[in-house]
Amino acid sequence: MITLNEARSIIAAAEAMADEIGQPMNIAVADWGGHLIAHVRMDGAWFGSVDIAIKKAFTARAFDISTCDLAKLARDGGDFFGIDASNQGRVMIFAGGIPLCREGRAVGAIGVSGGLGAQDQSVAEAGTAYFAARELPVAA
Amino acid sequence: MITLNEARSIIAAAEAMADEIGQPMNIAVADWGGHLIAHVRMDGAWFGSVDIAIKKAFTARAFDISTCDLAKLARDGGDFFGIDASNQGRVMIFAGGIPLCREGRAVGAIGVSGGLGAQDQSVAEAGTAYFAARELPVAA
Amino acid sequence: MITLNEARSIIAAAEAMADEIGQPMNIAVADWGGHLIAHVRMDGAWFGSVDIAIKKAFTARAFDISTCDLAKLARDGGDFFGIDASNQGRVMIFAGGIPLCREGRAVGAIGVSGGLGAQDQSVAEAGTAYFAARELPVAA
Amino acid sequence: MITLNEARSIIAAAEAMADEIGQPMNIAVADWGGHLIAHVRMDGAWFGSVDIAIKKAFTARAFDISTCDLAKLARDGGDFFGIDASNQGRVMIFAGGIPLCREGRAVGAIGVSGGLGAQDQSVAEAGTAYFAARELPVAA
Numbered sequence: 244m245i246t247l248n249e250a251r252s253i254i255a256a257a258e259a260m261a262d263e264i265g266q267p268m269n270i271a272v273a274d275w276g277g278h279l280i281a282h283v284r285m286d287g288a289w290f291g292s293v294d295i296a297i298k299k300a301f302t303a304r305a306f307d308i309s310t311c312d313l314a315k316l317a318r319d320g321g322d323f324f325g326i327d328a329s330n331q332g333r334v335m336i337f338a339g340g341i342p343l344c345r346e347g348r349a350v351g352a353i354g355v356s357g358g359l360g361a362q363d364q365s366v367a368e369a370g371t372a373y374f375a376a377r378e379l380p381v382a383a
Numbered sequence: 384m385i386t387l388n389e390a391r392s393i394i395a396a397a398e399a400m401a402d403e404i405g406q407p408m409n410i411a412v413a414d415w416g417g418h419l420i421a422h423v424r425m426d427g428a429w430f431g432s433v434d435i436a437i438k439k440a441f442t443a444r445a446f447d448i449s450t451c452d453l454a455k456l457a458r459d460g461g462d463f464f465g466i467d468a469s470n471q472g473r474v475m476i477f478a479g480g481i482p483l484c485r486e487g488r489a490v491g492a493i494g495v496s497g498g499l500g501a502q503d504q505s506v507a508e509a510g511t512a513y514f515a516a517r518e519l520p521v522a523a
Numbered sequence: 524m525i526t527l528n529e530a531r532s533i534i535a536a537a538e539a540m541a542d543e544i545g546q547p548m549n550i551a552v553a554d555w556g557g558h559l560i561a562h563v564r565m566d567g568a569w570f571g572s573v574d575i576a577i578k579k580a581f582t583a584r585a586f587d588i589s590t591c592d593l594a595k596l597a598r599d600g601g602d603f604f605g606i607d608a609s610n611q612g613r614v615m616i617f618a619g620g621i622p623l624c625r626e627g628r629a630v631g632a633i634g635v636s637g638g639l640g641a642q643d644q645s646v647a648e649a650g651t652a653y654f655a656a657r658e659l660p661v662a663a
Numbered sequence: 664m665i666t667l668n669e670a671r672s673i674i675a676a677a678e679a680m681a682d683e684i685g686q687p688m689n690i691a692v693a694d695w696g697g698h699l700i701a702h703v704r705m706d707g708a709w710f711g712s713v714d715i716a717i718k719k720a721f722t723a724r725a726f727d728i729s730t731c732d733l734a735k736l737a738r739d740g741g742d743f744f745g746i747d748a749s750n751q752g753r754v755m756i757f758a759g760g761i762p763l764c765r766e767g768r769a770v771g772a773i774g775v776s777g778g779l780g781a782q783d784q785s786v787a788e789a790g791t792a793y794f795a796a797r798e799l800p801v802a803a
Binding site for chain 1: 468
């Protein structure tokens with residue numbers, strides 16, 4: 244399980260990247276069940292993206308896939324075209340949601356919304372990179 | 384904040400344009416939070432467009448973008464393809480919603496629905512042009 | 524049918540009453556089909572009441588009853604207890620919605636929200652009274 | 664407007680109270696428009712309360728009332744019985760949501776969910792008390 248403290252640290256890492264690229268973001272961290280643990284909307288970020296960030300985290304965990312990869316499958320002609328009509332509108336099919344893994348298994352997810360796709364993705368990756376780095380064995 | 388009187392004046396300016404192009408419209412003005420301040424449905428306008436006009440105003444403020452520009456990003460293959468599944472179905476991704484700005488910051492939005500995209504857009508622009516003109520410094 | 528001009532006059536009459544009792548209100552007028560013709564949120568009125576005013580007007584026309592009367596039927600033990608679960612959540616069961624009648628037939632409705640029940644009701648009644656008075660034959 | 668830093672401080676004050684009473688909580692802070700600024704779910708708190716906390720904050724701002732007071736009006740026979748059917752299910756009618764005021768005007772709201780009514784309320788009050796205290800004039 245991801246603790247609230249861990250979620251806060253993941254968010255802090257993502258926020259630092261958002262500051263670096265100069266784009267205020269909504270950042271959400273969800274647990275194993277896809278349910279929200281913590282969320283922040285940085286000053287100046289769109290309020291319409293609150294819901295999107297939370298749902299990107301849900302989606303990434305619901306299907307254990309980054310929403311960036313899901314996007315390709317959900318396009319017209321793709322295997323999952325129309326998947327966004329499922330789950331009561333909680334499935335987001337554009338970049339910014341990534342599963343959070345521990346010992347090779349998804350235990351949660353991060354969702355980011357507030358910029359263009361590549362921006363959301365890089366901020367989400369900053370969060371997952373932080374979480375992954377914490378797992379590395381300490382070198383002797 | 385936008386007052387009711389201001390919202391009425393914005394709507395009047397938009398109505399005048401709708402009369403000029405001969406297409407009855409639904410016109411809505413929302414506040415900073417995307418919440419409706421005032422709405423009119425001109426005689427003969429579609430009742431199915433009531434909801435659309437109100438939601439175009441919500442969308443324009445929620446993401447500080449015209450729904451005309453959002454439309455391009457929300458197409459198949461675009462960065463925001465699938466965004467209309469968010470926010471409980473309140474995100475409209477076709478022309479007619481524009482933020483209303485004061486001193487360079489969005490303080491509300493107008494949403495127009497009742498005709499084709501270019502018609503909705505021109506009526507919404509008449510509303511925003513009126514609001515922008517009010518801000519001009521008085522010439523000496 | 525109720526025209527936009529008529530809806531505006533009904534709203535003006537209701538607004539005057541709201542000013543008189545000193546409580547800012549949301550005021551909505553719906554057509555024969557229960558669909559919104561016009562809405563205003565007076566400065567300082569709750570944004571949570573936008574939806575309620577619009578739905579009170581819908582409800583009053585949907586069942587040709589004042590929501591004040593419907594409230595009695597919708598209480599626990601009443602004939603219509605639970606009716607608010609119908610119509611996708613658009614049925615409001617507290618005072619402030621009244622049908623608008625012409626020649627004895629309902630042609631629309633007014634919905635008011637922003638104060639306590641008696642306040643909403645008196646403002647809605649001011650709107651219906653205005654509409655009824657317009658129909659009186661001119662005295663010789 | 665409430666900044667993210669302010670929201671975090673409000674949440675920290677509320678969390679401290681939740682720790683004191685030994686009940687893990689969901690705590691949400693919303694802006695003027697009722698939109699989420701930040702949320703935390705304390706370790707062990709119900710995930711079903713995520714949505715409730717966020718909606719209590721929305722409700723408190725939407726009607727500028729504590730959900731504790733709204734609860735009384737929303738009971739069977741009360742002026743607002745049935746109000747929870749409005750606003751697409753976002754109206755929560757039990758204790759835990761309180762407006763956040765600055766210079767006497769509501770600028771946001773806090774919503775708390777995770778315990779019984781009195782617990783949620785006391786944690787929300789800890790948040791609002793912190794925010795109010797920040798406004799006190801500095802003693803000479």
